[in-house]
Amino acid sequence: MLSFLTATKVPARSQLHAMGVCASEAQSEAKSKATNGSWPDGVDLSGLDLSEADLAVLQGRGFEATVGQVEIISGTERPRAVVGLGPANKISLGDVRKAGAALARAAKRMQKVSVAITDAVPEHIGRNEALAALVEGIVLGAYSYGDFKSTPKPNELASVCVVGAGGKAVKHALDTGRRVAEAVCFARDLVNEPGGSLTPAKFAQVAVQVAEREGLEATVLDLKAIRKAKMGGLLGVNRGSEQPARFVELTYSPESGADCRGSVALVGKGLTFDSGGLSIKTGTGMMTMKCDMSGGAAVLGVMSAVAAVAPPVKVTGYIPMTDNMLGGDATRPGDVLTMASGKTVEVLNTDAEGRLVLADALERACLAEPDAIVDLATLTGACMVALGPKVAGLMGNNEAWITQLADAAERTGERVWHLPLPEDYKAQLDSPVADMKNIGGPHGGAITAGLFLSNFVDEQIPWAHLDIAGPAFTDTEDGEIPKGGTGFGVRMLLDALINFHPPTAQVG
Numbered sequence: 177m178l179s180f181l182t183a184t185k186v187p188a189r190s191q192l193h194a195m196g197v198c199a200s201e202a203q204s205e206a207k208s209k210a211t212n213g214s215w216p217d218g219v220d221l222s223g224l225d226l227s228e229a230d231l232a233v234l235q236g237r238g239f240e241a242t243v244g245q246v247e248i249i250s251g252t253e254r255p256r257a258v259v260g261l262g263p264a265n266k267i268s269l270g271d272v273r274k275a276g277a278a279l280a281r282a283a284k285r286m287q288k289v290s291v292a293i294t295d296a297v298p299e300h301i302g303r304n305e306a307l308a309a310l311v312e313g314i315v316l317g318a319y320s321y322g323d324f325k326s327t328p329k330p331n332e333l334a335s336v337c338v339v340g341a342g343g344k345a346v347k348h349a350l351d352t353g354r355r356v357a358e359a360v361c362f363a364r365d366l367v368n369e370p371g372g373s374l375t376p377a378k379f380a381q382v383a384v385q386v387a388e389r390e391g392l393e394a395t396v397l398d399l400k401a402i403r404k405a406k407m408g409g410l411l412g413v414n415r416g417s418e419q420p421a422r423f424v425e426l427t428y429s430p431e432s433g434a435d436c437r438g439s440v441a442l443v444g445k446g447l448t449f450d451s452g453g454l455s456i457k458t459g460t461g462m463m464t465m466k467c468d469m470s471g472g473a474a475v476l477g478v479m480s481a482v483a484a485v486a487p488p489v490k491v492t493g494y495i496p497m498t499d500n501m502l503g504g505d506a507t508r509p510g511d512v513l514t515m516a517s518g519k520t521v522e523v524l525n526t527d528a529e530g531r532l533v534l535a536d537a538l539e540r541a542c543l544a545e546p547d548a549i550v551d552l553a554t555l556t557g558a559c560m561v562a563l564g565p566k567v568a569g570l571m572g573n574n575e576a577w578i579t580q581l582a583d584a585a586e587r588t589g590e591r592v593w594h595l596p597l598p599e600d601y602k603a604q605l606d607s608p609v610a611d612m613k614n615i616g617g618p619h620g621g622a623i624t625a626g627l628f629l630s631n632f633v634d635e636q637i638p639w640a641h642l643d644i645a646g647p648a649f650t651d652t653e654d655g656e657i658p659k660g661g662t663g664f665g666v667r668m669l670l671d672a673l674i675n676f677h678p679p680t681a682q683v684g
C-alpha cells in the first residue's frame with residue numbers, strides 16, 4: 177500500500193524528485209520570442225533546478241509538457257523527473273490526475289519518490305484539490321492486477337513525499353485522495369477476478385469483511401432468505417446456475433451528533449458472470465463478462481471508503497449477486513417471473529437479466545424510503561452504441577438528483593451523459609401474457625432498460641440509473657485507467673455523497 181507524507185525539503189532518501197511543468201498559455205507566441213529562461217517551445221522551466229545540460233537533454237527529447245509526458249533526467253546525485261501538465265490556462269484536476277498516473281508508471285521500480293508537481297498548477301485550481309487529484313492519479317496509475325500471475329510484478333512505489341507546505345488541510349487532502357483511489361483499486365480487483373473465482377458466495381463474503389473492517393451494518397440473504405423475500409427476478413436469473421445467489425445490504429450511518437442530511441441508497445448489479453443464459457452470447461461477447469458485476473463492485477468500493485470519507489448522509493448499498501448460466505432448469509425464454517414487488521415479467525431474452533435482479537433490489541431499496549437512489553449497472557450494449565466506451569448513460573425520474581450526480585462526475589473526471597426516459601416508449605415493454613416483458617424494440621435499448629427499471633421504483637423517490645456498460649471495463653490503457661476493470665463510478669459516487677442535498681420532490 178502506498179503511503180503519502182509531506183516535507184519542506186526533498187528528503188535525502190528520495191530516489192527520484194518529480195517536478196510539474198506547464199506549457200505556456202500561448203505556445204506559439206512563446207515559440208516566436210523565446211528568450212533566456214523560457215523554453216524554446218513555450219515550456220516554462222525557469223523556476224526549476226535544472227542545469228543548461230539538463231535543458232539540452234529535455235530539448236533533445238522533445239519535451240513539450242503535454243499532459244502526462246514524463247522525462248527522467250539522471251546524471252546528477254539524484255534523478256529528477258519533469259512531469260507535463262499541459263497548457264497552464266487549460267489545466268484541470270483531470271490533467272493533474274493523469275500526470276500523477278503517468279509518474280507512477282514511469283517510477284514503478286523506485287520505492288521512494290518525492291514530488292513538487294502541484295507547485296506548477298495555476299491558482300484558479302485549489303491547491304488541496306490538486307493535491308488530492310495528484311494522489312489519486314499516483315495510486316490509480318500504480319495499480320496492477322497480479323493475483324493470477326505465478327510471478328507478479330507489482331509496482332514497487334511505496335512512499336511518496338509531497339514537498340511543500342504541510343498542515344492539516346494538506347494532510348486531509350492526501351488522506352482523502354488516497355482513500356478514494358484505494359476504493360477504486362478495490363473495485364478494480366473485484367472486477368478483474370474471474371467469474372469462476374469470485375462466486376456470489378465469495379463476493380458476499382468480501383462484502384462482510386469490508387463491513388467488519390469499516391464498522392458498517394451488514395445483512396446477507398442466502399438462497400433461502402432470497403426465496404423468503406420472494407425476489408423472483410434474482411431467483412429467475414440464478415435458476416440455471418450451480419452457484420447459489422446472494423443479496424447483500426451494507427449500511428453506513430454518520431456518527432451521532434454529526435451533520436446528517438438524509439439517506440441515499442446505492443444499488444449495484446452483481447452478475448459475477450454473464451453467459452447470456454439460454455439466449456447465449458457469442459464466444460467473443462462472453463470473454464469480458466466477468467465484468468458484469470462492475471456496478472456491484474463500485475457500490476462495494478464506495479462502502480469500503482465511506483466511513484473514512486464520512487459524508488453527511490446515511491448510505492445503504494444493495495448488491496444482488498448471481499451468475500447467469502445455462503443449467504438444465506435455466507429460465508426459458510417465455511417464462512414469466514413474479515418479482516419481489518408482485519409485478520410479473522415475461523422473460524423473452526435471458527441475456528437481459530441485469531434489469532431482473534436490479535428490479536428486486538430497487539424494490540427493496542424503496543421500502544427503506546431513502547431520500548435518493550442511484551443504481552449502477554453494466555446494463556446494455558445499446559448504451560455503448562449510443563455513447564461509446566468511455567461515457568456512462570445517466571437517466572432517472574428527478575432532474576435535481578440527476579444534476580447532483582452529473583456535477584459529481586464532472587468534478588471527479590468520470591464522464592456521464594443524460595439520456596431521456598420518454599414515458600410513451602414504455603409501450604415497447606407491453607407483454608400479452610404478463611405485466612411487462614424484459615426487452616423493448618430494436619432501438620433505444622439503454623432507454624427501454626431504464627424504463628423497465630422505473631417500473632420498480634416508487635415514483636415519489638428521486639432515482640437515477642447509470643448504465644456503465646461502456647466505461648466499466650477497457651482493453652486500452654488511458655491516463656489513470658488501466659486495462660481491465662476500471663472501478664468506474666466510485667469517485668463520482670463518493671463525491672456525490674459528500675456534497676449530497678436531498679433533491680426536491682419534483683418528479684419528471
Ligand SMILES: [Zn+2]
Nearest residue numbers: 450527528529
Ligand atoms: Zn446479460
